[in-house]
Amino acid sequence: MASLAGSSISMQPRHALVTSRVSGLKLVSFMNQGRSSLSFGLRSMPARLRISCAAKPETVDKVCEIVRKQLAVPSDKPVTGDSKFADLGADSLDTVEIVMGLEEEFGITVEEDNAENIATVLDAAELIDKLCSEKSS
Amino acid sequence: MNIRCFQRNFSAALPPLVPLQLPSPMETHLWYVLPDEVKSWGLLNQYSELLSPCEREGVNRMRGDQLKKRALLARALVRTTIARYQTNSQMNPRSLKFRKNLYGKPEVEWRDEDNFSPLPLQFNLSHTSTMIACGVTVNVPIGIDIEEKQRRTKNNLIAFAQRYFSAYEVKVLTTISDPEVQRQEFIKLWTLKEAYVKALGKGFSAVPFKTFTIRFRETTLRNFHPPGSSVSEASDIIVESFDDPTNPTNNWQFTLLEVAGSHYGAICIKKDRTAGANELMKLTVWKTVPFVEDVCVSGTDAVVDLGRIIEQ
Numbered sequence: 226m227a228s229l230a231g232s233s234i235s236m237q238p239r240h241a242l243v244t245s246r247v248s249g250l251k252l253v254s255f256m257n258q259g260r261s262s263l264s265f266g267l268r269s270m271p272a273r274l275r276i277s278c279a280a281k282p283e284t285v286d287k288v289c290e291i292v293r294k295q296l297a298v299p300s301d302k303p304v305t306g307d308s309k310f311a312d313l314g315a316d317s318l319d320t321v322e323i324v325m326g327l328e329e330e331f332g333i334t335v336e337e338d339n340a341e342n343i344a345t346v347l348d349a350a351e352l353i354d355k356l357c358s359e360k361s362s
Numbered sequence: 363m364n365i366r367c368f369q370r371n372f373s374a375a376l377p378p379l380v381p382l383q384l385p386s387p388m389e390t391h392l393w394y395v396l397p398d399e400v401k402s403w404g405l406l407n408q409y410s411e412l413l414s415p416c417e418r419e420g421v422n423r424m425r426g427d428q429l430k431k432r433a434l435l436a437r438a439l440v441r442t443t444i445a446r447y448q449t450n451s452q453m454n455p456r457s458l459k460f461r462k463n464l465y466g467k468p469e470v471e472w473r474d475e476d477n478f479s480p481l482p483l484q485f486n487l488s489h490t491s492t493m494i495a496c497g498v499t500v501n502v503p504i505g506i507d508i509e510e511k512q513r514r515t516k517n518n519l520i521a522f523a524q525r526y527f528s529a530y531e532v533k534v535l536t537t538i539s540d541p542e543v544q545r546q547e548f549i550k551l552w553t554l555k556e557a558y559v560k561a562l563g564k565g566f567s568a569v570p571f572k573t574f575t576i577r578f579r580e581t582t583l584r585n586f587h588p589p590g591s592s593v594s595e596a597s598d599i600i601v602e603s604f605d606d607p608t609n610p611t612n613n614w615q616f617t618l619l620e621v622a623g624s625h626y627g628a629i630c631i632k633k634d635r636t637a638g639a640n641e642l643m644k645l646t647v648w649k650t651v652p653f654v655e656d657v658c659v660s661g662t663d664a665v666v667d668l669g670r671i672i673e674q
Contacts, residue, residue, distance in 0.1 A: 295516055302425050314429045316490070317556060317566075318509070322516050325525055338567035 280306070280350035288349045291326045295319055306347040323349070331357060376408050376653050379455065382446040384481070385500050388634055389644040392506070393443050394495040394621065395435050397428075400651055406431065409438035409652065412456045428491065436494045440487055442652040443496050444470060447481055467563040486560055493625050502634065505560030507553040508627040511546065511620070519548050527551070528575040528604075546626075550668065551576060553628035554616055558601055561614065561630040574603040576616070578669075599669045615643050618669035622649070622659075626668070 289304045296313050298304055304313065310320055324340045327333070327349060333356040343349045385391045400406065410418060413434070421433045441455035459471040468487070472480035482501045488508045489495065497506040515522055523532045531551060538544040554576045559566050578597045599616035617629045631643055647665045649657045659665050 298425070308425075309423070312423045312429075313425055314491075317507075318513070318515070318552060321526060322522070325517055325522060328525075336567075337570045341565055341567045 280347055280354050284350040284353050285346060287330065288327065288346045288353070291330060292323055292346060292349075295323050295326060304346065306345070306350065308346050309344055310346075311344070327353060333357060333360065378452065379442055379446045379653065380656070381448070382443075384447050384449070384483070385498060385646075386644070387500060388502075388631075389499070389646070390504065390617075390629055390631060391498040392495060392627070392629065392645060392647045393439060393498070393650050394493055394508075394647070395439050395650055395652070396493055396622065397431055397435055398492065400431075400435060405651075405654070406434060409434055412441050413437050414456075414459075432489060432491065432494065436487055436489050438652050439494055439496050439650070440485060443498065443650075444481070444483060444485065447483060447498070448479075463563060465563060465565040465568065467560070467565075488556075488560075488627075490625065493622065495621070495627060497629055499631055503561050503563060503632045505557040505562070505630045506627065507556035507560065508621065508625045509549050509553050510625055511549065512624075513549055514545065515548070519545060523548065526571045527555075528572055530575045530577065534577065550618060550626050550628070553626050554599065554618060554630070557616070557628035557630040558614065561632065569603075574601055576601050597669065616669060617643055617645055617667065619647075620666040620668055621647070622664050 285306050289306075289308070292298070292308070292310065292313065292315075293304045296310075296315055296319055298313055302313075310323065315323065320343070321340075324335050324343070328335055331353050333353060335352065335356070339352055343352065382391075410421070413421065417437045421430050421437070424430045424433045438455075440460075441458050444458060445453040445455035459473060460468055461471040462468055470481075470483065470485075483498055484500075484502060484504050485496055485498045486504045486506045487494070487496050488506050490508055490510050490513075492510060493508055495506060495508050497504050520532070520536060523535050527535070535544055535548055535551070538547055555571050555574075558574070558576065559569050559571075562569055577600060579600045581598050599618060600612070601614055601616070613633050615631055615633050619627045619629070621627045629643070629645070645660065646658065647660045649659050649664065
């Protein structure tokens with residue numbers, strides 16, 4: 226996992242990663258048809274897209290759980306990697322609470338400029354994995 | 363509820379929008395909609411006709427009918443409100459174009475090819491599940507934030523404040539012994555801090571919450587009315603910024619309100635340099651249902667000013 230995370234960090238500046246991730250995400254959800262587990266999709270995806278999906282499935286699942294709890298999402302509504310916080314009804318206080326919940330769960334500190342770029346569950350999961358790997362290195 | 367598939371069977375076209383007078387300098391207009399009062403699906407469908415395709419897509423992405431309705435009302439409110447300030451000709455709310463500034467703050471995009479002249483308006487939106495509000499000024503940066511009075515944080519309130527608020531603000535909150543009062547003061551402080559960051563318009567990473575303090579400051583006003591002068595004690599809301607000396611913080615004026623008995627609302631505007639030191643922001647508040655009715659609620663108990671306590 227470390228090499229995958231490493232390749233996503235060294236690849237491109239953050240905003241370019243966002244751009245490629247947007248197109249990557251659309252394809253991910255099309256191919257996986259809403260499955261939240263990313264590891265399945267990685268095997269069948271071309272190398273270009275593999276760079277964008279750097280978050281561990283267990284991180285994504287944990288983030289989904291925290292988001293679902295904070296926003297009181299009804300159990301019949303799916304929360305997946307490409308779920309946007311705003312589309313689930315998060316306002317700014319919710320988003321800050323989610324970030325705080327993630328900090329406590331994963332033992333990390335999220336600076337404001339990183340927090341501001343979190344729009345989806347996957348954004349949060351990727352940032353968490355990045356901060357966790359920086360912490361342990 | 364997918365608004366694109368909604369059956370169209372409205373019997374009449376929307377009535378023309380009632381025009382509005384622009385706010386004067388140092389005046390703020392605040393418009394709010396209560397979603398629970400907008401029940402007509404025909405009306406909601408007509409609102410959806412005002413939106414750009416991109417906005418309609420944004421509404422449809424929201425998960426759940428209540429969230430879709432809220433997003434729809436927010437766009438309808440801002441489009442109709444701004445269109446009504448047009449003085450020369452009828453501005454079609456559908457024709458307005460919006461964009462985001464460099465930091466993501468929404469603004470109107472005025473184009474030469476449109477049939478109406480640009481308005482020197484600035485606006486800011488905020489919403490909760492039970493209210494959508496839009497503040498409007500002329501030429502003055504504005505930020506607003508509303509929260510339900512009953513809002514509870516999922517995290518421990520003091521832990522949250524210690525993580526995100528300034529040391530002074532944490533101290534103020536911790537010294538409040540009644541938990542309910544403490545919670546209310548927390549929510550008020552949150553709305554004030556949000557309104558300030560939104561007024562600055564540079565995103566919250568440019569002005570992290572920990573880097574500024576918002577507090578009440580006692581001031582004294584001397585009234586020179588016959589038969590003799592009297593002194594009033596007043597409380598101003600001020601912001602003190604720790605690390606941005608290039609942005610003198612006495613440039614910003616705050617108003618804290620209780621709205622409709624259910625919400626706290628904070629408004630932050632940039633002060634006009636030519637205004638007097640104690641010149642207050644004039645505020646007019648309307649409850650509205652676009653195309654249907656406006657009710658001016660200033661001076662009623664639907665609007666209570668919490669920020670300026672004057673005792674004599």
